[in-house]
Amino acid sequence: MKRNKTWLCLLLLPLLALVGIRGAPRGALPAQAAVSAVPAAQSAPAGYIALTFDDSPNGAVTERLLDGLAARGAHVTFFLIGEQIEGQEALVRRMAAEGHQVGNHTWTHRRLDTSGAVGARELRRTEEALERVLGGSGYWVRPPWGFASAETLREADAPLLYWSLDTEDWRLPGTETVVRRILDAATDGDVVLLHDSYEDSVDAALAVIDELSARGFAFVTAEELFARAGVAPERGCLYCRPDRLRTVA
Numbered sequence: 001m002k003r004n005k006t007w008l009c010l011l012l013l014p015l016l017a018l019v020g021i022r023g024a025p026r027g028a029l030p031a032q033a034a035v036s037a038v039p040a041a042q043s044a045p046a047g048y049i050a051l052t053f054d055d056s057p058n059g060a061v062t063e064r065l066l067d068g069l070a071a072r073g074a075h076v077t078f079f080l081i082g083e084q085i086e087g088q089e090a091l092v093r094r095m096a097a098e099g100h101q102v103g104n105h106t107w108t109h110r111r112l113d114t115s116g117a118v119g120a121r122e123l124r125r126t127e128e129a130l131e132r133v134l135g136g137s138g139y140w141v142r143p144p145w146g147f148a149s150a151e152t153l154r155e156a157d158a159p160l161l162y163w164s165l166d167t168e169d170w171r172l173p174g175t176e177t178v179v180r181r182i183l184d185a186a187t188d189g190d191v192v193l194l195h196d197s198y199e200d201s202v203d204a205a206l207a208v209i210d211e212l213s214a215r216g217f218a219f220v221t222a223e224e225l226f227a228r229a230g231v232a233p234e235r236g237c238l239y240c241r242p243d244r245l246r247t248v249a
C-alpha cells in the first residue's frame with residue numbers, strides 16, 4: 001500500500017493544474033480558514049503566501065518575530081528542531097496559541113535521505129515532543145536542507161513540505177537582500193523558506209509582510225494555504241506548494 005504513495009501524489013497534479021490555486025471553490029474552505037485579516041468589505045486578497053521558518057525555536061529572536069506577526073495579524077509556520085524544544089516550551093505554546101502552525105524538522109537537524117532508521121527515529125522523537133507540549137498529532141515535516149528519499153516519504157506519517165521560494169537567508173544574509181529576493185519572486189501560493197535564527201530574516205519577513213499586505217496579499221500558515229487552494233495534503237507527499245510536488249529518487 002505504502003509503495004504506491006509516490007504515484008498517488010503525482011496523480012493529484014493534473015487535477016491541480018486544471019483547478020489552479022486561485023480557482024479553488026470558496027465553499028470548500030473550513031469555517032476557521034475563512035477568517036482572514038482582510039475585512040469582508042475589501043476585495044478578496046491578491047493572493048496567499050506561507051512564510052516558513054526552519055531551525056526554530058530561537059529564544060528572543062523568535063519572540064520578536066511573534067510580536068511582529070501579532071501586530072500585523074499574520075500567520076506563519078515554524079519547523080522545530082526537537083532538541084531545541086526543551087526549555088522553550090512556553091515559546092512553542094505561544095506559537096500555537098497565536099494561530100501559527102508548528103512542524104517537525106528532526107531532533108538534531110539530520111538529513112533524511114541518508115540516515116535511514118536514525119532519521120526516522122529523530123522524526124518520531126520530535127513528533128512525540130510536540131505531542132507532549134501541544135497535544136495533537138501528525139505534525140508536518142520539513143526535511144533538513146530539503147533532503148528526503150523515497151523511503152523517507154513511504155515511512156512518513158504526515159505531509160512533508162519543501163518550498164517554492166528559497167530566500168537563501170543562511171548564505172546571503174542582510175535584511176535588504178532577503179526582502180528583495182522575496183519581493184522579486186513571490187506569487188500567489190508560494191511557500192517561502194526562512195530561518196528565525198537570524199535577526200536579519202525576522203526584519204526581512206516583517207518588512208515583506210508590510211509591503212505585500214499593502215499590495216493585497218495575505219500571510220497564512222501552510223495548512224491554510226493548502227485549504228485556500230482546495231488541496232487536502234497527503235501524508236508521504238513532499239510538496240513545494242499546494243500545486244507542485246517535489247519528486248525524490
Ligand SMILES: [Zn+2]
Pocket residue numbers: 054055105109144145
Ligand atoms: Zn534547517
